[in-house]
Amino acid sequence: LFVYSSYGNIVEDNKVNGKPLVYLEGESDEFIYNAGQVILVKCKNITVMNSELTNTDVGIELWQSDDCLISNNNISNNWDGISLRYSNNNSISNNNICSNNWVGIRLGDSNNNSISENNISLNNYYGICLGDSSDNIIYMNNFINNTESVYSSYDSTNIWNSTSQMTYIYGGRTYTNYLGNYWSDYTGSDEDGDGIGDTPYSIDSDKDNYPLMERFENYWLYPMTEPIIMKLKIEPGGKDKLRVNFTTNLDDEFRVDLNVVDPRGFMLTCNPANGQRFRNITVATLKNMSIDLADEWGICWYLGVYTFWVETVTPPIPPNPPGLHAESNPDIFVIRYPEIQIDASKLNPCINETIFIVVRASPYYNISIESSNPSKTVFEGGKGNYDGPDSHGPIYDVIDVDGINVYAVHFIDIGMYEIKVKALEEEYHPWMDDDIDIAVSKPEKLELEIENENEMRVNFDTNLLDDDRVDLKIVNPQGEVLNFNPTNPSQVFYNITVKTVRNMLINTSGWDYGKYTVWIETNRSYMPGEVTHTDPKEETISKEFTDLTEFNTHQNIFTEGSSVEDYTWFITPTLTPIPTPIPPRRMPSPIKPIPIPSPNPVVFEITPTTPPGEGRIRVIPTVFFFANELPYLDKSGGVLTIGEDLLLYGTATGGDTVDIAINDVIVKTDIPIGGSGHFVDVLESPETPLMGTPGFKEIEAFIDAPFA
Incomplete structure (x- = not known):
């Protein structure tokens, strides 16, 4: 895919080389990784990292997109590697851009971008091409064996070295100077041995005044030339295991410490279960780390709150450059008793x-x-x-x-x-x-029978006792609950006995025209659908759980006769400040009763004229539709993630089956209505039509014939 002056496009569910084609338009603050191709149109603050982009028109394209970061990607064998058009204030760093058919990096009408610490090699025409682009800072890159290292139009003026002097180690000695780029076709000399050529490298309308004599990796820098990204998340990784989810723009060979503070406030230098090292390990080791919480004898970690964070090794040791220091976010993990x-x-x-x-x-x-x-x-x-x-x-x-x-x-x-x-x-x-x-219990059932054009009779089949008290809920066309007959106030509909409601005759003469919804509840404040008898036994379903990541494991077990100190060889007190553990915040359980009327609801209609063959009152087929799944959806709406199946729940009268529609498109048919008047089914995502794409959806349930 290639975009040129094109907007308002919808590009979804496409793959390049088996990986997602990511097309974003008008988006901001997104993180993209493991993509097959990336196209950003009018975007802001997008991060593109850790992707292999090959054999396509352009690996990464930005069109009118600003403040984005492109880092740690391998981009090869495309027409263009990276292309920026009318895009400003972006950062391109730590990428391997090689063997592209035309240009490694192309800038057109793009200004104030930073390009540093990239390997740009073996591209068939230009390593980098700039047209009508100025004030870009391009330094500490390797331009190796491109057909032409650079093309810069004469209306482009850019900076080809660091904007401030940098302290670096070269050849075992420390220097401070401006640093440019390494050019494999540079023929100048370095008489003073500081690693910087004595003559500039010529670039069409510009020049690199501080060309490097060797690849930029041979210059140990302080400070780092770009912001360091370190993100940590600790997750369950199997039974009695943790998984470390660590993302960074540091090289895999850099060395870091995984800091772990146990519930006693001690820093763990290694895994108590098996001696696995947490200190002075490579980034590659940490990215793939799995942590066992128990050994073969069952000895395991203390129960309680643990604090994790990652820190570069201090003082720095090779290959970490001198002065390098960075920390990730802290992450909290709770180990509890199994339950x-x-x-x-x-x-x-x-x-x-x-x-x-x-x-x-x-x-x-x-x-x-x-x-x-x-x-x-x-x-x-x-x-x-x-x-x-x-x-x-x-x-x-x-x-x-x-x-x-x-x-x-x-x-x-x-x-x-x-x-x-x-x-x-x-x-x-x-x-x-x-x-x-x-x-x-047996199903309760509510029916309405039309006696004549002004009267209807309530038939109620229930296992409640005759003297149990209930409310006959009647909602008028305006959405108001009728507590009594509006034309006969002496006939009340609330706090009446089951015996009274079983054969109640209601005169509707003088009632407003329109549809009325009817159901019955036991006479007390409760969730519809939870039948309550005169001597109720109340049970609470909701319980509390922490919203932190939880993992339950064994209690600590020590050999009889030994002491805790016998096993503290792996623990050393911390000598540096430790982030204060965050206490668990309580929140309600996500499970709640399903809110459905009980028993089955019924709808009747009062019409101003008499249809042929019918009276003034008629009972019409009815469906009530609810959805109940994490996250919850109900008639007021909710949020569902693509890939999450949606459980459907409802009640219906007047038919045998229910159909489901999304945005007026039928997606499910012939869902059976049970003997209790309830129906239940699942809409699978993303297999169900219209559930594989984002956006607002209207979900409807209706009885197939006659339509309701």
Whole structure:
């Protein structure tokens, strides 16, 4: 792909050499890595790092894009390596740009850019080409065996050396001077041996006054010639393992320390479990580091809060240049006792009503989940974490990296069910299990029958007692809840007995025209969908968890008779300030009851004229649609990431199946409506049409015929 004076394009889901073609227009503050080609149009503050860009029109192209960083990329065998058009104040550094068919780096109408510490070699025409581009600073680059090292038009005036004197070591001696670039075709001499040519290197309208006699890597600098990027993230990397996610623009050969402060405030110089070094290691070693938290005897790390950060080795040793010092961000990681917990989205469902079982446990742990009455329990396949066929259980699975698994289940008969989850790590944790009781009742059903053109009768089938009190919820066309009959105030709809509502006759004469929604709730403040009897037993589903990365592992185990000090050979007190550990911040559990009306909602309509064959009142087919998955979506909307499947949940009357549409395009058909009036299904992302692209989507559920 190549862009020239072109805007308002949509370029999505393309690959170059099996890697993403990244096209951004009008974007800012993005980080791009491992790309196959990068095109930036009218962008600002974009970082492009760690990519192999080969065999395309242009590896990286900027058009009217400013303040971007291009670093640590290999760019070869393209038409142009890097191209900047009408782009200013960008930084190009530490890239390998070689064997491109035309130009290594091309600047057109681009000013005030910085180009440093790049290897620019074997390009077929020019190493670097500048047209109508001025005030660019180009220094400490290697121009090696290009057909022509440089072309600079006569209306371009640029700076070909550092803008300030730099202290550097060359040939074992320390010098301070301006530094230019290394040119393989430079023929000048260096009489004083300071590594800088005695005569300038001629560049069309400009010149390099301080050409280097050797490649820039042979000049140890202080300070570094560009800002150092170091980003650290500690993540679970398997059962009883951590993974180090470290990004930097330092060379792989540079040496760094991984600083680890344990809950006691001690600095760990190596891994307590196996002696793995944390100090004076290469960047390459750290990028691929996996940390075991337990050894073969079960001895492991203390429980509590650990602080991690990366720091360049001090004092610097080769290949780190003198004076180099940089630190990454600190990252906090919490090691806890192993535990397992089970929750449910609803504790008292109806027969055949799908609910969601949520299991929290240590990442990567093997678990089993089963019912006390398996023959009447169905774990639904293709929903949540279970992708097998429908099963009576037990289900065997592995906990996800986030420590949360979700399973869909329904029950085919009334009664009490115990759902139990157990960690299959008996050798360490025989106590790790949890259970939850589910009370299943027969489906409640609400029907409206038209007696005549002004009257309708309420039919309510429930397992509530006759003297239990309920509210008949009627919402008028204006969205208001009617607490009593507007034309007969003596007929109240709230705090009435089940016996009263079973055969209630409602006269609608004089009511406003339009659609009314009706459902029944038990008479107390509660979440619709949680049926409450006169003697309720309240249970809290929500629990608290920290929003920090959590990892559960074994407690510390020491040989009987020995002391803690016997194992402190790997610990040394810190001699430098340590970042204060951040205490865990509490937040609610992400699991909440599914908010659905109970029982099934019904809609009736009052019309001003009588349709042929119908009365003034008519009951119409109805669908109520909810979505419930992390992150939560409901009728007010929400955010879903591409690649996350969306669980659908709703209730419906007047039909047998439900269809789903996104932006008026049908994407799912014939979802069955269960005996309780509920339906449940999954929209897979990105396979489902319109779910593989970003943007605002309107999701609709409707009964196929008659339409609702």
